[in-house]
Amino acid sequence: MAEFLEEYRWEPVETRGELLTSEPAPTGDERWDVFLAALVEHLAAKDGRGAPAWVETRSLRRFWFPFNSRAARVDAMVHAPAAFRRRGVYVAAQELNVA
Numbered sequence: 001m002a003e004f005l006e007e008y009r010w011e012p013v014e015t016r017g018e019l020l021t022s023e024p025a026p027t028g029d030e031r032w033d034v035f036l037a038a039l040v041e042h043l044a045a046k047d048g049r050g051a052p053a054w055v056e057t058r059s060l061r062r063f064w065f066p067f068n069s070r071a072a073r074v075d076a077m078v079h080a081p082a083a084f085r086r087r088g089v090y091v092a093a094q095e096l097n098v099a
Contacts, residue, residue, distance in 0.1 A: 041083035060088035
């Protein structure tokens with residue numbers, strides 16, 4: 001995922017949307033499938049475009065914290081991007097930054 005985020009940042013804004021349109025195959029873990037949908041919506045919004053339709057079908061019934069330490073949970077509750085919060089995935093925005 002970190003590699004994709006790094007490559008995505010280097011793509012021209014005009015072509016980034018093409019990287020998000022195809023629905024990825026299931027990972028075998030619903031939580032990560034929902035994480036991917038939230039990530040796609042988040043990236044599309046940052047570029048000022050709407051998310052592809054496939055992301056709308058993915059959400060969790062129970063909250064999930066991919067980074068599950070006490071500090072990470074608190075940070076995620078406060079700073080999770082909207083696309084993640086509305087799907088029940090709590091990850092702080094800075095966790096999505098690649099060095």
